[in-house]
Amino acid sequence: MCGIVGYTGGEACVPILLEGLEALAYRGYDSAGVAVFDGEKISLCKAQGQLSNLSVLLREQPLAGSCGIGHTRWATHGEPSYVNAHPHMDDAKQIALVHNGIIENYQNLKQMLIQKGCEFVSETDTEVVAQLIGSLYMGDCLSAVLAAMRLMEGSFALSILFYDEPRTIYCCCKDSPMVVGHSESASFVASDIPALLPYTRDVCFMEDKQIAVLRPDGVDYFNEFGLPIEKTLTHIDWDVEAAKKGNFEHFMMKEIFEEPVAFKKTLEQYVSVKELRLKTDIFPWSQEEAAALKKLSIVSCGTAYHAALLGKKFIERMAGLPVEVDIASEFRYGDAVLEPGDSLMVISQSGETADTIAALRMANGRGCRTVAICNVIGSTIAREAETVLFTYAGPEIAVAATKSYLTQLIVLYLTALDLAQKRGRMSAEAVASRILEMAAMPERMQRILDNRERIQYFASRAFSVKHVFFIGRGIDHALAMEAALKLKEISYIHSEAYAAGELKHGTIALIEEGSLVVALATQPELLKKMASNMEEVRVRGARVLAVTNGPADGVAANSHEQWELEPMEETLTPFCAILPMQLLAYYMAVQKGCSVDRPRNLAKSVTVE
Numbered sequence: 001m002c003g004i005v006g007y008t009g010g011e012a013c014v015p016i017l018l019e020g021l022e023a024l025a026y027r028g029y030d031s032a033g034v035a036v037f038d039g040e041k042i043s044l045c046k047a048q049g050q051l052s053n054l055s056v057l058l059r060e061q062p063l064a065g066s067c068g069i070g071h072t073r074w075a076t077h078g079e080p081s082y083v084n085a086h087p088h089m090d091d092a093k094q095i096a097l098v099h100n101g102i103i104e105n106y107q108n109l110k111q112m113l114i115q116k117g118c119e120f121v122s123e124t125d126t127e128v129v130a131q132l133i134g135s136l137y138m139g140d141c142l143s144a145v146l147a148a149m150r151l152m153e154g155s156f157a158l159s160i161l162f163y164d165e166p167r168t169i170y171c172c173c174k175d176s177p178m179v180v181g182h183s184e185s186a187s188f189v190a191s192d193i194p195a196l197l198p199y200t201r202d203v204c205f206m207e208d209k210q211i212a213v214l215r216p217d218g219v220d221y222f223n224e225f226g227l228p229i230e231k232t233l234t235h236i237d238w239d240v241e242a243a244k245k246g247n248f249e250h251f252m253m254k255e256i257f258e259e260p261v262a263f264k265k266t267l268e269q270y271v272s273v274k275e276l277r278l279k280t281d282i283f284p285w286s287q288e289e290a291a292a293l294k295k296l297s298i299v300s301c302g303t304a305y306h307a308a309l310l311g312k313k314f315i316e317r318m319a320g321l322p323v324e325v326d327i328a329s330e331f332r333y334g335d336a337v338l339e340p341g342d343s344l345m346v347i348s349q350s351g352e353t354a355d356t357i358a359a360l361r362m363a364n365g366r367g368c369r370t371v372a373i374c375n376v377i378g379s380t381i382a383r384e385a386e387t388v389l390f391t392y393a394g395p396e397i398a399v400a401a402t403k404s405y406l407t408q409l410i411v412l413y414l415t416a417l418d419l420a421q422k423r424g425r426m427s428a429e430a431v432a433s434r435i436l437e438m439a440a441m442p443e444r445m446q447r448i449l450d451n452r453e454r455i456q457y458f459a460s461r462a463f464s465v466k467h468v469f470f471i472g473r474g475i476d477h478a479l480a481m482e483a484a485l486k487l488k489e490i491s492y493i494h495s496e497a498y499a500a501g502e503l504k505h506g507t508i509a510l511i512e513e514g515s516l517v518v519a520l521a522t523q524p525e526l527l528k529k530m531a532s533n534m535e536e537v538r539v540r541g542a543r544v545l546a547v548t549n550g551p552a553d554g555v556a557a558n559s560h561e562q563w564e565l566e567p568m569e570e571t572l573t574p575f576c577a578i579l580p581m582q583l584l585a586y587y588m589a590v591q592k593g594c595s596v597d598r599p600r601n602l603a604k605s606v607t608v609e
């Protein structure tokens, strides 16, 4: 989704705006632009395509000024084009603004404004907002913004320049993230933390319908009624390097290589490794509550949904608690049966996914116990859930989720152990032995990374395939869902996950000579069944790659290649099995010359429906 930056201070703003937009580029975009107050007027510079196109224009036609806003646009209303790129202005050229989100009633507002004589040049809802504020402006900027907020429906994060208030930036948001920062001589606004880190670590997360007025000497905050409010600052301890690529060609590979450390960091937040015990007070349910739980609902999107599918396996197997998993966009418009006191968990790396936020708000509205697994401190979901279980993956810049998925699995697995222990289904000793095996996981993962050439070699021979089928049973089926998403979203190769036992009910009709089938066969009690499923596809011409949990009978005879994980307790295999799947997707995408970190049509955080 789009990225917003704003700066007002003593420095030339254009280099700062460009650097901030670059830091947000991972969010996905197709055009970019800046608006700068140069002391006499508000000037715009916009370009379609990559940020480098905008930089070239700004070198050719520099914009001088120390107050400005910038935007990278991920097209929703109107095609990616110069005309539709932000910033947008009112007819009088007195106001310039940038916008993230979707104004759902923009057509009605546009008709009203046209009747007032406004002339539009773009197809965007954003230009409607600029004209709306321009039509409401009677000399008081704050009043105009407040009035516009009351008329707009949908989601918005806005940064606004008014000609009459030079060096000031007005910001507001609703259902779209915005973070504000201040250093000793400047104020900053951005859609996400990485754009602010080079300047300040103490940031303020804007809440819905609040307004921030940024000036070089500080920031004033107001509520939706125009009354001054105090906001607390959150200190961000990410290191700036963590949000940079380092020596890696892609953020995705860097983040895959960070998984062993992310695993260790997250594990240590929830267990005492030395004493091999859970920090039970951190988990959401007391002993009594855990014993009384009848069901847990988990709702999320994309990779986070796939993590939830594994969470279901972990919690049902170890804690004996029924778990219902749902896709947030289905859940929010479905007929969810949620009673006051029911427990609902949401999982979100960004904490800003619109559908997941909506599901959380629905559960909060019905008096449910809400728990979030989230990777971003201060994000909307982290702020609005009753209990937050943070993952400690650090900033994840690549659109394809990797380390965030792994750390979500850790928190889900430990939640399952906590519930199992509190519900009397697992002894402290049994839990301790799992923790002991988890503590050894980073080294196992590192060995997989150290021996990645085999995966790279396989990808160099397989990347021209048109279809890939990932099959598995039980835990492996849930894992196959994530493996398939990784491959399709960065390599654009059609790939699907299927329950292996389901193939014969239709999908096996698609298997032909040369089809690539990746068989995840890490569950000992299902191995024989998997071996026969592998034989079914092999005898029909498929090339079979098997991933097993140690040596596995019957697999070698029915696969053309076998990647053997070091033997481990079968519920722990996803932590290692996902690595070869992520690496396979990465190498196939690199072989195809795809934009690995920023795949076409995708954004890192889907902040609109």
Ligand code: AGP
Pocket (backbone or CB within 6 Å): 301, 302, 303, 304, 347, 348, 349, 350, 351, 352, 353, 356, 399, 400, 401, 402, 489, 603, 604, 605, 606
């Ligand atoms: C997965 O690689 C994608 N990045 C996407 O499916 C993502 O997992 C999904 O949009 C959910 O995002 P969230 O975890 O930030 O809510």
